[in-house]
Amino acid sequence: xxxxxxxxxxxxxxxxxxxxxxxxxxxxxxxxxxxxxxxxxxxxxxxxxxxxxxxxxxxxxxxxxxxxxxxxxxxxxxxxxxxxxxxxxxxxxxxxxxxxxxxxxxxxxxxxxxxxxxxxxxxxxxxxxxxxxxxxxxxxxxxxxxxxxxxxxxxxxxxxxxxxxxxxxxxxxxxxxxxxxxxxxxxxxxxxxxxxxxxxxxxxxxxxxxxxxxxxxxxxxxxxxxxxxxxxxxxxxxxxxxxxxxxxxxxxxxxxxxxxxxxxxxxxxxxxxxxxxxxxxxxxxxxxxxxxxxxxxxxxxxxxxxxxxxxxxxxxxxxxxxxxxxxxxxxxxxxxxxxxxxxxxxxxxxxxxxxxxxxxxxxxxxxxxxxx
Amino acid sequence: xxxxxxxxxxxxxxxxxxxxxxxxxxxxxxxxxxxxxxxxxxxxxxxxxxxxxxxxxxxxxxxxxxxxxxxxxxxxxxxxxxxxxxxxxxxxxxxxxxxxxxxxxxxxxxxxxxxxxxxxxxxxxxxxxxxxxxxxxxxxxxxxxxxxxxxxxxxxxxxxxxxxxxxxxxxxxxxxxxxxxxxxxxxxxxxxxxxxxxxxxxxxxxxxxxxxxxxxxxxxxxxxxxxxxxxxxxxxxxxxxxxxxxxxxxxxxxxxxxxxxxxxxxxxxxxxxxxxxxxxxxxxxxxxxxxxxxxxxxxxxxxxxxxxxxx
Numbered sequence: 042x043x044x045x046x047x048x049x050x051x052x053x054x055x056x057x058x059x060x061x062x063x064x065x066x067x068x069x070x071x072x073x074x075x076x077x078x079x080x081x082x083x084x085x086x087x088x089x090x091x092x093x094x095x096x097x098x099x100x101x102x103x104x105x106x107x108x109x110x111x112x113x114x115x116x117x118x119x120x121x122x123x124x125x126x127x128x129x130x131x132x133x134x135x136x137x138x139x140x141x142x143x144x145x146x147x148x149x150x151x152x153x154x155x156x157x158x159x160x161x162x163x164x165x166x167x168x169x170x171x172x173x174x175x176x177x178x179x180x181x182x183x184x185x186x187x188x189x190x191x192x193x194x195x196x197x198x199x200x201x202x203x204x205x206x207x208x209x210x211x212x213x214x215x216x217x218x219x220x221x222x223x224x225x226x227x228x229x230x231x232x233x234x235x236x237x238x239x240x241x242x243x244x245x246x247x248x249x250x251x252x253x254x255x256x257x258x259x260x261x262x263x264x265x266x267x268x269x270x271x272x273x274x275x276x277x278x279x280x281x282x283x284x285x286x287x288x289x290x291x292x293x294x295x296x297x298x299x300x301x302x303x304x305x306x307x308x309x310x311x312x313x314x315x316x317x318x319x320x321x322x323x324x325x326x327x328x329x330x331x332x333x334x335x336x337x338x339x340x341x342x343x344x345x346x347x348x349x350x351x352x353x354x355x356x357x358x359x360x361x362x363x364x365x366x367x368x369x370x371x372x373x374x375x376x377x378x379x380x381x382x383x384x385x386x387x388x389x390x391x392x393x394x395x396x397x398x399x400x401x402x403x404x405x406x407x408x409x410x411x412x413x
Numbered sequence: 414x415x416x417x418x419x420x421x422x423x424x425x426x427x428x429x430x431x432x433x434x435x436x437x438x439x440x441x442x443x444x445x446x447x448x449x450x451x452x453x454x455x456x457x458x459x460x461x462x463x464x465x466x467x468x469x470x471x472x473x474x475x476x477x478x479x480x481x482x483x484x485x486x487x488x489x490x491x492x493x494x495x496x497x498x499x500x501x502x503x504x505x506x507x508x509x510x511x512x513x514x515x516x517x518x519x520x521x522x523x524x525x526x527x528x529x530x531x532x533x534x535x536x537x538x539x540x541x542x543x544x545x546x547x548x549x550x551x552x553x554x555x556x557x558x559x560x561x562x563x564x565x566x567x568x569x570x571x572x573x574x575x576x577x578x579x580x581x582x583x584x585x586x587x588x589x590x591x592x593x594x595x596x597x598x599x600x601x602x603x604x605x606x607x608x609x610x611x612x613x614x615x616x617x618x619x620x621x622x623x624x625x626x627x628x629x630x631x632x633x634x635x636x637x638x639x640x641x642x643x644x645x646x647x648x649x650x651x652x653x654x655x656x657x658x659x660x661x662x663x664x665x666x667x668x669x670x671x672x673x674x675x676x677x678x679x680x681x682x683x684x685x686x687x688x689x690x691x692x693x694x695x696x697x698x699x700x701x702x703x704x705x706x707x708x709x710x711x712x713x714x715x716x717x718x719x720x721x722x723x724x
Contacts, residue, residue, distance in 0.1 A: 047517040051506070058505050249501030253560070256465050256495045257518045258487065 044259050048267030052241075056271055062237070066275060070229050070283045075290055077225055078218035088172040091118030091135035093126045098146035100187070107183055108139070113175045126160075136162045137172050149187065211379045218291055223374035224347045226283040230306070231313055231341060231367055234276035236334050238317035242268050243330045246321075261409070269314045276310045277303070287378075297377030301384055305373050308391055312366040312398030319405035341367045366394045414479055416568050416599035417441040417464065421473035424459050424622075429471075433459040435622035436473070441601060441615075446594045448613035449603040450708065456622040457603040458498060461572045464601070465495045478567050491519075494566030498573040500553045504546025508537055508556055511545050512563060519564035529596070530559045533589055551582030558589065569593065571602040575609065587612050607705035618708050625711045630704055637702040637710065639663050642680070643671035645696035646687070655690045659683070664713050671696075673706060 056062060090108060094101050108114050114137075118129045129135035140158040148155045159176060163169040212219050245251040254264060280303075287293040295302060320337075324330040342348075344358065345368035351359060362368045369390045376382035384391075417440060424434040434456045441447045449457045462468040464477055466486035474481065480488045502511045509523075512534075516522050527534070533555050540548060545556060554574060561569060571590075575583040587609060594600055602613065610616045611630040618625045618633070626633060646652045653672055656665040661678035676683060680697065687695055702710075 043520065044518050047514065051503070051510075051514050054510065055503065055505055248504065249497060249499045250503055252467060252497050253495070253501045253515075254518075255467055256490055256493060257515070258490050259518050 044257075045263045045267055048259065048263060049270060052267055052271045056275070066233060066279060067282060069233070070226075070279055070286060073225055073229055074222060074283055074286045078221045078291070085168055085171045085175075086113055087115050088113055088168065088175070089117040089129075089134060089136045090114040090172075090176075091120070091126045091129045091138045092116065093120055093123055093138060093140040095121055095143040096141050096145035097121070100146035100149065101141045104141065104180075104183055108176070108179055111175065111179055113172070130160065130162050133162075133164075136165075136168055137176060139176065219293060219379060220375055222287045222291055222293055223378040224371045226280065226287065227345075227367060227370045227374055228342055228347060229283055230276050230280050230309070230370075232338065233279045234272045234310055235313040235317040236338070237275065238269060238272040238314050239320040239324075239330050239334060240327050241272070242318065242321035243324050243327050247326045261406075265318065265406070265409070269318065272314055272317075273307070273310050276313075277306065280306055293378065295378040296381030298383060301382070301387065302374070302377050304384075305370065305377075305387060305391060305394075308394050308398065309366055309370045312394050312401060315398050315401030315405055316366070319401055319408065322405055322408040341365055344368070346371050363393075364397065366397050369394045414443065415440040415476075416443045416445070417447075417475070417477050417601060419460070419464075419473065419475040422460070422463060422470045422475055423472040424456075424463060424468065424470050433622050434463070434470070437619075437622070437624045438473075439617055439624060439627055441599060443599055444594065444597050446590065446600045446602065446612075446614045448610050448616040449601065449619055450605070450607065450610045450616050450704065451603075451619035452605055455619045457619060458572055459622075460619075461495075461497075461570055461601070461603065465493060465570055466490060491564075492567040494561035494564070494569045496557045496561045496569075496571045496574055498576060500557060502545045502553075502557060502560060505544060507542050507544055508548070509541040511556065512559055515560045516563045521564050523563065526563055526565045529565055529593075530562050532592060533559050533562075551578050551585075554578055554582065554586060555589075558586075562593070566598065568599045568601070571600065573603055573605065575604060575606065583609070607703065607708060610704040616704065618711055620712060620715060623715075625715065626707075633704060633707050634702050637675075637707055639675040639677060639710075640680075641700055641702045641706060642674045642676065642683070643668070643696075643698055643700045644674050644687075645671050646692045647694055648692065651690075652687070652692060655687065655692070656683075659686055664710060666709060668706075673700070673709075675706075675710065 092105050092108070094105070105116070105119070109116050117134050118126060120126055123140065126135065126138040126140070130138060138158075138160040140160070142155065142157065145155050145157070157180070159173065161169045161173050245254070284295070316337075320330055320333055324333060344354070344362050345351075345365050346362065351362050351368060354362065373382075373387050373390050376386060419440070420438050422434055422437045423432075425432050437456075437460065449460065451457055459468065463470050464475060464482060466482055466489050469483055474483075476482065477489045478492045480486075480492075482489060503514070506514065513523055516526075523530075537552060537555055537559065540552065545553065548556060558571075558574070561571075575586055578586065583606070590600060590602065591612070602609075604610065613630065615627060615629050616633060617627045626636070628636065644652065644656065649667075649672070653665060653667070656662055656672065656674055659676075659678075661676045661682070663675040663677065665672055665674045667673075674683070680699070684695070684697060687697075
């Protein structure tokens with residue numbers, strides 16, 4: 042055991058000497074957790090709208106005002122020529138064009154209904170669908186309003202009306218950062234722990250120090266543990282610091298138990314450090330490890346449910362995400378932080394990630410033996 | 414008992430495509446300083462890496478300090494000191510931190526074996542708080558040697574320890590090796606500097622993975638079979654071509670400012686031939702062969718033996 046102790050001493054000495062690493066340890070979480078949730082917000086504002094008004098009535102004016110005052114839209118064109126509005130879409134000046142037909146107000150009152158046309162620029166899919174959603178909402182709202190005003194009130198409703206009153210559990214206001222911050226924290230821990238561990242081991246190969254270590258009586262398991270344990274500590278430090286930022290910056294206090302979270306963190310670190318170790322056995326230089334890790338981090342970030350829900354992915358993609366420890370951790374974090382899940386709820390998550398960790402570590406150690 | 418013994422060691426890379434070490438056998442006595450001499454790519458480092466238990470040979474057996482390099486690799490790691498050709502200490506740790514790290518992993522301390530490294534370490538001591546990466550080339554070598562010695566190894570492996578080190582530091586380094594040898598440490602050293610070869614007790618000339626000869630530097634030189642002359646004339650290039658075209662010439666090559674000529678004919682005959690060829694101001698004198706001459710001769714014999722006979 043004593044050599045392990047000396048190895049750990051050496052590792053920590055090297056880690057603390059690397060000013061850049063300590064900086065990354067605290068600056069990266071700060072930047073990612075403060076900037077990202079604010080910038081990457083699905084509550085889309087400033088949707089550019091152009092209105093083609095063939096009617097020029099008080100009703101159409103009123104509708105336009107209602108859209109403007111909703112706060113989501115920015116009126117970038119108000120015209121009565123379709124061609125002008127189309128130009129605005131082509132020039133990227135308008136995301137949505139609302140066309141109010143001639144005789145809109147009259148027909149609405151006389152016939153009780155009138156069709157309007159909505160054209161959406163779908164280059165940015167998210168903006169298009171969200172904008173369309175908002176606009177439809179406003180239209181429905183306005184529809185009800187004029188029905189109240191213009192149509193003679195009848196003692197009984199003319200037709201049965203279904204009113205939907207949504208209630209969003211666990212996140213009543215659908216606040217974006219409440220479910221983004223815990224997930225970004227996972228991405229951070231993955232980056233700091235997994236990446237750095239892989240780089241650290243490959244660095245010993247690249248500089249040649251591993252040769253010098255290999256001719257000493259240090260055993261392989263001591264060397265590996267000596268490399269991985271510091272990053273368990275670093276991972277926990279980043280995680281705790283991130284939780285602190287989430288609390289101070291966003292007022293997110295985990296509803297669930299901290300012990301549950303840290304237990305899962307340990308299992309997760311076991312798996313992700315195994316992954317880092319595996320990468321390091323397949324690469325010879327930090328450059329190679331970097332490009333390989335970049336590829337995996339990219340896939341982890343895109344496919345682990347960080348930005349897009351796993352449930353909406355095709356079947357083959359779902360199967361792949363089940364192989365990533367990252368997707369389990371993101372799930373667990375959201376469950377524990379937002380919903381307050383306990384051990385019983387995440388027991389299968391723990392089991393799966395532990396199995397993944399076991400496979401990755403065994404694979405890495407077998408491969409490590411083979412190459413030296 | 415021999416400190417190091419190799420029997421029919423063979424090592425290939427790329428699944429047998431590259432033959433690095435070809436059926437090499439030799440032994441080194443305890444307390445001996447043995448030099449492996451050969452050009453880059455001759456297989457020196459492969460032999461070192463096998464003896465230091467970093468590589469497993471394809472065929473053959475070897476022992477270090479009586480321990481088998483495959484079966485007893487753990488025991489060997491306790492008694493060997495290894496200094497790889499490339500500087501491979503922690504560049505971000507200081508001189509003292511590197512040294513004490515390697516001491517502690519061998520469960521010893523700097524103080525315990527200080528007498529062994531004292532001569533070398535006194536030169537390093539003024540820089541002991543400097544990071545290893547910031548040392549000069551010669552200082553790095555000294556630190557690497559200290560780290561390889563700190564646990565008082567029985568056998569010391571030095572793989573091209575003086576490559577890229579200035580002449581003065583090289584000389585100093587060999588002085589240090591002599592002192593270590595005097596303390597009974599067996600030393601296996603490889604180099605591509607022929608002048609360093611003469612400082613060893615015995616040298617093995619290695620080329621293309623094959624050990625061509627093993628003898629003391631004196632015997633290696635004595636075993637040179639032909640007569641060797643140093644020749645110099647104003648028209649050096651013509652001289653080289655003329656000598657190479659002569660039937661008696663075994664080999665002729667530039668050596669410093671002279672040409673070295675090994676020949677089967679007598680001195681007079683060559684002088685006559687050169688005078689006929691129009692060379693004047695000729696300098697022509699017999700010389701004692703150096704290790705380098707022996708090495709060049711072996712190279713020549715080997716390439717001729719392979720069927721590419723050329724003059």
